[in-house]
Amino acid sequence: MKKLPLAVQNMFGTEKQLCRKEGLVKLLRWHFGYSEFRGKQLEAIEAVLSGRDCFCLMPTGGGKSMCYQIPALAKTGIVLVVCPLIALMENQVMALKEKGIHAEYLSSTQVSHTREKIYEDLDSGKPSLRLLYATPELIATAGFMSKLRKLYARGLLNLIAIDEAHCISTWGHDFRPSYRKLSSLRTHFPDVPILALTATAVPKVQKDVMESLCLRNPLVLRSSFNRPNIFYEVRYKDLLDDAYADLSNVLKSSGDACSIVYCLERTTCDDLSAHLSENGISCAAYHAGLNSKLRSSVLDDWISSRIQVVVATVAFGMGIDRKDVRIVCHFNIPKSMESFYQESGRAGRDQLPSRSLLYYGIDDRKRMEFILNNAEVKKLESSSSHDGLSKKSLIDFNQMVEYCEGSGCRRKKILESFGEQVPISWCRKSCDACKHPNLVAKYLDELTSASTTCKKNRFTGIIINNSMNTTADEQFTEFWNRDDEASCSEDISESDDGMEILEDLSKKSNLSSKSGLNEKIEFLQRAEEEYYQKKNPNKQNSNLVNKKAISEVLREASKRRLVNALRQKQNQISKLNIELEVFAAFLECDCYKYGKVGKTFYNSQVASTVRWISTASSAELMDRLGNCSMKENDTCKMESLPSPSLPLTAPKDGGEGPIEVCKEEIDGVVGSECSFNHLKLETPSQDIKLPPIPSFSDFVKSKGKESRSNISSTSNKHSTTLVQKNAEKRMKFQ
Numbered sequence: 001m002k003k004l005p006l007a008v009q010n011m012f013g014t015e016k017q018l019c020r021k022e023g024l025v026k027l028l029r030w031h032f033g034y035s036e037f038r039g040k041q042l043e044a045i046e047a048v049l050s051g052r053d054c055f056c057l058m059p060t061g062g063g064k065s066m067c068y069q070i071p072a073l074a075k076t077g078i079v080l081v082v083c084p085l086i087a088l089m090e091n092q093v094m095a096l097k098e099k100g101i102h103a104e105y106l107s108s109t110q111v112s113h114t115r116e117k118i119y120e121d122l123d124s125g126k127p128s129l130r131l132l133y134a135t136p137e138l139i140a141t142a143g144f145m146s147k148l149r150k151l152y153a154r155g156l157l158n159l160i161a162i163d164e165a166h167c168i169s170t171w172g173h174d175f176r177p178s179y180r181k182l183s184s185l186r187t188h189f190p191d192v193p194i195l196a197l198t199a200t201a202v203p204k205v206q207k208d209v210m211e212s213l214c215l216r217n218p219l220v221l222r223s224s225f226n227r228p229n230i231f232y233e234v235r236y237k238d239l240l241d242d243a244y245a246d247l248s249n250v251l252k253s254s255g256d257a258c259s260i261v262y263c264l265e266r267t268t269c270d271d272l273s274a275h276l277s278e279n280g281i282s283c284a285a286y287h288a289g290l291n292s293k294l295r296s297s298v299l300d301d302w303i304s305s306r307i308q309v310v311v312a313t314v315a316f317g318m319g320i321d322r323k324d325v326r327i328v329c330h331f332n333i334p335k336s337m338e339s340f341y342q343e344s345g346r347a348g349r350d351q352l353p354s355r356s357l358l359y360y361g362i363d364d365r366k367r368m369e370f371i372l373n374n375a376e377v378k379k380l381e382s383s384s385s386h387d388g389l390s391k392k393s394l395i396d397f398n399q400m401v402e403y404c405e406g407s408g409c410r411r412k413k414i415l416e417s418f419g420e421q422v423p424i425s426w427c428r429k430s431c432d433a434c435k436h437p438n439l440v441a442k443y444l445d446e447l448t449s450a451s452t453t454c455k456k457n458r459f460t461g462i463i464i465n466n467s468m469n470t471t472a473d474e475q476f477t478e479f480w481n482r483d484d485e486a487s488c489s490e491d492i493s494e495s496d497d498g499m500e501i502l503e504d505l506s507k508k509s510n511l512s513s514k515s516g517l518n519e520k521i522e523f524l525q526r527a528e529e530e531y532y533q534k535k536n537p538n539k540q541n542s543n544l545v546n547k548k549a550i551s552e553v554l555r556e557a558s559k560r561r562l563v564n565a566l567r568q569k570q571n572q573i574s575k576l577n578i579e580l581e582v583f584a585a586f587l588e589c590d591c592y593k594y595g596k597v598g599k600t601f602y603n604s605q606v607a608s609t610v611r612w613i614s615t616a617s618s619a620e621l622m623d624r625l626g627n628c629s630m631k632e633n634d635t636c637k638m639e640s641l642p643s644p645s646l647p648l649t650a651p652k653d654g655g656e657g658p659i660e661v662c663k664e665e666i667d668g669v670v671g672s673e674c675s676f677n678h679l680k681l682e683t684p685s686q687d688i689k690l691p692p693i694p695s696f697s698d699f700v701k702s703k704g705k706e707s708r709s710n711i712s713s714t715s716n717k718h719s720t721t722l723v724q725k726n727a728e729k730r731m732k733f734q
């Protein structure tokens, strides 16, 4: 039932009465159906209603939003809410509207008609709006500021709430440059109380937030970071036969529990999601490589319980308020304790027992260290104003490693990292280390012996090696500052920051600093290879060459990914009638052909193709499919596409399978042409042209300029050139 706020106000008495505790509780019950305020909500609400600034640190899911939503209902006028993400604003505004509360948001994505309507209401003598959500970028604009000034002059700006306030601090794990612009709010609106809210701020960040926002004698409310309803557990990938299977079992045994699985890379999301689906788990991948339509449909399906599990990058989460998430799994180690806390904190927002499960792998750790170290090199090389900041990411990450490699209470470790000293008894055996100390100690012993038998950390040399060029360094900044997914495009960050980034991106070359994580990792791999080549100039490292070889298993896995992507597309476009296996095999062949210079390039081709599938229109798909089934070949004779059940290497003529042959050629002359001419397969010959797959930066650019689903032929041509250029560059490394 929708309830009108003004009616309530009349019903519950005057504004003065509503601002008292009893009145506030009535508002809470009437509008939100909750019987009591939680934790420090009431204190925060009373403070801001009395005109005092307030800094509110509450755990994830603690109910921070209520601290500005109730004040908006208690007084006539507007509460301005600053939010970092459009998705977050949309979510909250929708939920409030459902409750009959007049809330709106303003962002660059809105059509002018909607904006005008909101402005009209604001300009009217008695705005009916209660909560106005806006991005920090918009607040800094002259037009919006003048609207706010008018409201202020009429005494209608009641409160400014800064959600996710840690974003203002360069020390915060999610620093957003646009948040810095909020410092001017105090100067413009000296009498309006400011409420800063965050769940993740270490003492240094807390201080920074309060100073940056110029809070005056704020009421500082700090709740414990403890999430008593979450059970914390770490599993060790290096000790498991198959981490995919292990996770699959965990999810299966949890019934229909709503879950989120976080992965570092998009490719892992796709692969893992395909694996889980094959095991009967209803799930979908969600990452920035998917178009916004697909992402919204995954989100919708998950929110409305049509799917159980979302396998996602960090792009998924902030602002998603599903209360009954029972499991949050990190399939790769997160970059910091703050990220981990935020993400794992999405479990159990209903306060019911939930689980955080982290799969820790030595390789994952090395990869992350490598990325962060290179980011550090970049920071050191750049401005001195970042003194000390550069090392922060490594220190932060080390806390995460200690969390995984330590035998002590996990909960205590989390809380200590936020500066909270607590006795172990707080845990009440709700982490694996407290519940099964002997078992955890045994695993750690095994892990130590496993890692000492492992090769020495191959990355260490590169960390201090200045041969890493600046282009490579540049690529990491966004990753460790704002997360890869939030740094690529407006579609990805879903914030106005994205627009700035998009513009920036379009000015840069294909090795843009805003490249996606795949590209970054790919670049790192190449840099690593280069390092080894430099280290052994006389010896073309044979391991390295082998490392480039594209295995049969990898090809089959890639084909599965492509089948999966095509299946998802087929679900979207009902009239799309394609033979999944055949088309996937054709596309995989394309990737293989152009990935012949090495595994890294091959992987990136597969990833690009998956992205292309997600954005291609049915006409584009059919066009490509036409190429697949009709044309005669001159570069790659294939008498038949491999049968779905037939392994790609299975020789038809008793000779060597295609992959083995090509592998030999790769091993022999790396980077030379690897012809498919000798392949004897059954049916129609193919003309495999250079695939019209947009590179990621092209993909992002084209999205900014035109319709998302319509990648122009110019762009395709351009991306083809980029693919060629990239291939050439890679050749240089070899």
Ligand SMILES: Nc1ncnc2c1ncn2[C@@H]1O[C@H](COP(=O)(O)OP(=O)(O)OP(=O)(O)O)[C@@H](O)[C@H]1O
Binding pocket: 034, 035, 036, 037, 038, 041, 058, 059, 060, 061, 062, 063, 064, 065, 066, 198, 199, 319, 321, 323, 349
């Ligand atoms: N007093 C209350 N009693 C019961 N539930 C509440 C109360 N206050 C808020 N909630 C519910 O708790 C959930 C989490 O609230 P909210 O989204 O405001 O958390 P948050 O502190 O902003 O978390 P995050 O840091 O993840 O953004 C919401 O579903 C909200 O409706």
Ligand SMILES: [Mg+2]
Binding pocket: 064, 065, 163
């Ligand atoms: Mg919140």
